[in-house]
Amino acid sequence: MSENLNYKHLHYFWVVATEGSIAKAAEKLFITPQTISGQLSMLEERIGQPLFDRVGRRLRLTETGRLVLRYSDEIFELGKELSDVLRGAPLVGTSEFIISAASALPKTIVYKIIEPALKLSKEVSLICKEGPVESILAELAIHEVDMVLTDTPLSSNLSVRAYNHYLGQSGLTFFASRKVKEQLSGEFPQCLHQAPILLPTKQYAVRQLFDKWSNDNGIFPIIRGQYDDSALMKSFGHAGFGVFFMPTIIEEEVCDSFKVEVVGRLNDVKQKFYAISAERKVTHPAVAAVCNSARDIIFK
Incomplete structure (x- = not known):
């Protein structure tokens, strides 16, 4: 692969992709489709990998194509910003920061973790997504997000x-609810045995840790619901x-927001938090x- 990309070829690719x-793209650029096809072939040859899969008459971006498109978006957005500034427009603009969080993570913790990024001196435009762990890791693999929280x-x-x-643990x-708490018998954590409980689904590490703790201690609640989404679990x-658990570091917020009471605290099981990025x-x-x-404030 040559060190230098031809930006005219890159621009043709960007227009075709968008x-x-x-x-x-030919209509928009006022050139023939044959010219664009030739320029795309030259760009693919220089990169050394295909940018599109041809599916019938349709074009579908390859993984490399999606990566090149993301960089192209930034390159040509900066070019537009430069043109505006040279015409006398004020220098304004934002830098996108795309995060995908596992659905089972409490939204309060996700907010606390992300908030410092919005206080950087350079303005940041946050795009926050969520989903199952495997899905959000797939987005990271194709460079559609900057960071995954899980x-x-x-x-x-x-x-x-x-x-x-x-990042830390809790x-x-x-x-x-008060009604459910009053129906529990015995001291915590034995009161969880045969009690109705709401749990995250088994794809999440904290659920697997809880199941192991439950088996090791002979405490077997009655599972009334399993949830991918932490907010939905709290609503139920x-x-x-039923009883549900959340990280102790947001105990006050959960009690205030959902009008529930503390049944007990378990330090034998820790929920750990990770940021996953493409950078070592x-x-x-x-x-x-x-x-x-x-590391320094939230989980200190």
Whole structure:
């Protein structure tokens, strides 16, 4: 691969990718489709990998194509900003920071972890997404997000080139509505035996740790619900469907927001938190701000 890219070829690729077809790009650029096809072939030859898969008459971006498109978006957005500034427009603009968080992570903790990135001197435009662990790691693999937040570290079994950045950990607090709490018998944690409980689904590390603790201690609650989304689980807990747990570091917020009471605290099981990024050594300023604040303040 040559060190220097031809930016005219890159621009043709960018227009094709954003317009969705060579024909539409040709109309927009006022050149023939044959010219664009030739320029794309030259760009692919220089890169050494295909940028599109041809599916019938449609073009679908390859993994390399998606990566090139993301950089192209930034390159040509900066070009537009430069043109505006040279015409006398004020220098304003934002830098996108795209985070995908595991759905089971409490939203309060996700907010606390992300907030420092928004206080950087350079303005940051946050795009925050969420989903199941495997789905959000797939987004990281194709460079659609800058960082993934999860309680499950990246496993070597997954073919994703990324790195775990440990943020910290917290014990668990168990909550219930007043009605459910009054129906529990015995001291904590024995009162959880045969009690109705709401749990995260088994894809999350904290659920696996809780199941092991439960088996080791002979405490077997009755599972009334399993949830991918922590907010939904808390809502069902508030409605009186069962006991649920959250990290102890947000105990007060959970009690205040969902009008539930503390059943007990469990320090034998810790929920760990990780930021996963494509960088082994963090250089992205927003990712660095997130990691440093989480370690020094939130989980200190």
